[in-house]
Amino acid sequence: MTAPEGGQAALRRAARRARRLDARDPLAPFLGRFAPVPDGRLFLDSSSLGRLPAATPELLDRVVRGDWGDRLAQGRAPWRDLPQRIGDRTAKAVLGALPGEVVAADCTSVNLYKLTVAALEARRGRRTVVVDDDNSPTDRYVVAGVAAEHERALRTVHTHPETGLDMETLRAAVDEDVAVVVLSLVSHRSGALLDMAEVHGIAHAQGALVLWDLSHAVGAVDLQLAATGADMAVAATYKHLMAGPGCPALLYVRRDLQPYAAQPVHGWYGHREQLAGAVPYDPDPSVRRFLTGTPPALSLAAAEPALDLLAEAGMAAVRAKSRALTGFLTELAGAALEPYGLRPAGPADPERRGAHVAYRHPRAGELVAALAGAGLFVDHVPPDRVRLSPGPLSTRFADVLEAVRRFREVLSGSDPAGVAGGTGEWGV
Numbered sequence: 223m224t225a226p227e228g229g230q231a232a233l234r235r236a237a238r239r240a241r242r243l244d245a246r247d248p249l250a251p252f253l254g255r256f257a258p259v260p261d262g263r264l265f266l267d268s269s270s271l272g273r274l275p276a277a278t279p280e281l282l283d284r285v286v287r288g289d290w291g292d293r294l295a296q297g298r299a300p301w302r303d304l305p306q307r308i309g310d311r312t313a314k315a316v317l318g319a320l321p322g323e324v325v326a327a328d329c330t331s332v333n334l335y336k337l338t339v340a341a342l343e344a345r346r347g348r349r350t351v352v353v354d355d356d357n358s359p360t361d362r363y364v365v366a367g368v369a370a371e372h373e374r375a376l377r378t379v380h381t382h383p384e385t386g387l388d389m390e391t392l393r394a395a396v397d398e399d400v401a402v403v404v405l406s407l408v409s410h411r412s413g414a415l416l417d418m419a420e421v422h423g424i425a426h427a428q429g430a431l432v433l434w435d436l437s438h439a440v441g442a443v444d445l446q447l448a449a450t451g452a453d454m455a456v457a458a459t460y461k462h463l464m465a466g467p468g469c470p471a472l473l474y475v476r477r478d479l480q481p482y483a484a485q486p487v488h489g490w491y492g493h494r495e496q497l498a499g500a501v502p503y504d505p506d507p508s509v510r511r512f513l514t515g516t517p518p519a520l521s522l523a524a525a526e527p528a529l530d531l532l533a534e535a536g537m538a539a540v541r542a543k544s545r546a547l548t549g550f551l552t553e554l555a556g557a558a559l560e561p562y563g564l565r566p567a568g569p570a571d572p573e574r575r576g577a578h579v580a581y582r583h584p585r586a587g588e589l590v591a592a593l594a595g596a597g598l599f600v601d602h603v604p605p606d607r608v609r610l611s612p613g614p615l616s617t618r619f620a621d622v623l624e625a626v627r628r629f630r631e632v633l634s635g636s637d638p639a640g641v642a643g644g645t646g647e648w649g650v
């Protein structure tokens with residue numbers, strides 16, 4: 223690739239800035255606490271699978287050989303309370319919630335099912351459930367399924383696919399018949415980040431509950447569930463929380479709501495006397511009532527090293543770095559990629575987006591495959607979106623620059639017609 227003089231100068235300037243930003247990065251020491259990446263690969267897909275902490279393989283080996291091989295068979299002690307222990311650690315380190323408000327269990331979809339039903343139980347007599355049309359398909363399946371099963375009306379509000387949900391649209395949709403509003407804090411498509419307190423204000427004014435999906439926010443956005451008076455939430459743990467594929471999801475219910483929130487999947491793990499076997503079912507008064515069966519202890523153990531990293535770094539610093547990384551990325555992409563037909567598809571203001579940046583391209587699927595061939599791993603969100611998500615603790619500013627360089631090479635190779643304009647600052 224040969225760029226004209228102006229392009230080379232812009233590239234050199236960007237490289238100097240990346241070096242300066244990396245030198246000043248207070249979280250730089252965390253870069254060495256991830257498993258090394260082979261062959262110069264670059265992963266900007268932390269919103270689908272967070273990077274592997276260096277401590278995780280060894281911990282899992284210890285858990286398998288020690289807790290299982292040597293001890294587990296003689297007693298359940300090491301892992302029996304793991305859902306609450308991981309829940310409490312997560313509450314403190316990344317959710318801004320209180321002890322006894324979070325458990326880790328099941329998958330996000332199942333937790334969403336449990337809590338949507340629990341919200342209806344806590345708001346009996348109200349006939350409507352509000353969702354939006356931008357939430358992930360699985361969330362929409364679950365909520366529509368619950369509405370049908372419980373004979374509630376499903377009110378779907380329209381979210382702008384690039385700028386996110388407009389608060390006046392939401393206000394118009396929430397009235398005194400609404401039991402619960404189910405929304406994602408960070409849109410999986412556009413990356414738009416909602417103002418949690420503003421949404422609470424609108425829903426609570428009508429007596430409705432808010433059930434958040436925090437899957438794309440947890441581990442990347444500085445969440446304050448207690449301070450903002452959040453009612454209920456679920457979240458995946460394998461994205462920015464870096465707990466690995468198969469780690470159970472999070473389930474949060476504010477303490478004072480727990481006695482009124484009955485979940486529908488009754489099992490021995492949620493029983494008041496777990497081991498007594500007393501019939502009929504009598505739910506535990508605590509957050510344990512949202513559990514159903516035996517925790518997947520091996521998968522849950524993998525959450526610990528990631529939580530160590532996030533707790534040590536502090537979520538305010540993680541969020542600040544994340545904002546700086548996506549800000550640098552959009553700036554470079556504006557000059558180097560957009561002239562090739564990549565179109566921004568999310569909020570321009572870093573304050574209004576989570577930890578990923580979305581672009582549109584008519585051949586997004588092919589493009590993402592070609593990028594992987596060039597050692598750059600990003601997400602394809604069908605049909606026409608590319609999602610780039612630098613893990614705040616595992617990504618250097620120099621990595622962002624290198625990612626944009628590879629991206630530009632693939633774009634210029636795959637779309638020679640795009641070069642004709644010759645308008646970009648990088649000389650494209």
Ligand SMILES: *Cc1c(COP(=O)(O)O)cnc(C)c1O
Binds near residue numbers: 329331361406471
């Ligand atoms: C990642 C994600 C999920 C994952 O659901 P699982 O049931 O854990 O597979 C669900 N909803 C949203 C919004 C997500 O981003």
